[in-house]
Amino acid sequence: MNESSSPQNLKDNQSRPTVLVAEDNPVVRKGLCNFLGKWGYRPVEVENGDDAWQQLLENPAIRLAILDWNLPGLTGMQICQRLRAKRPEPYVYLLMFSARTSIEEQIAALEGGADDYLTKPVKPSLLKARLAVGQRIINHFQPLTAKP
Secondary structure (H helix, E strand, O other): OOHHHOHHHHHHHHHOOEEEEEOOOHHHHHHHHHHHHHOOOEEEEEOOHHHHHHHHHHOOOEEEEEEEOOOOOOOHHHHHHHHHHHOOOOOOEEEEEEOOOOHHHHHHHHHOOOOEEEEOOOOHHHHHHHHHHHHHHHHHHHHHHOOO
C-alpha cells in the first residue's frame, strides 16, 4: 500500500476542506490547485460551468468554490445565481475569479450571489487570505445549519 492510500492519509484528505476550482485555462487551474493543496485544501477541478454546476449539486463536501466568470457552458455568474436560488444549504462560499476589473462588474458579481471577487492575476497570499475568510464563515455557520 502506498503512503497516499493509507487509512490515515485517506482520513486526513477527507478532513481537508474541499474547494471547487472552476477554471477553463488549464495552466491557471493547475496553479490554483497546487496552491490549494499546499495550503491544506482538497481541490476538485473542473474546466467548464456545466461540470461545476454538477459538482455543486452532487458533492455536499464542497463548501468553498473559486469560479471563473467566463467559463464555457454555464458562466460563473450563472452558477452563482442558480446556487443561491436552488441550494441554500449547506452554504457554499463563492469566490468569483476573473480578469474583469471594472467596479460595475465586481458589484454585479457580488449582487449576483458571489461572496467575494478577485481579479486575475492574483497574489497567492491574497487568495489564501480570502479563502481563510470563506472557511471562517463556513465554520461559523456550520453549527447553525447542522440538523440533529
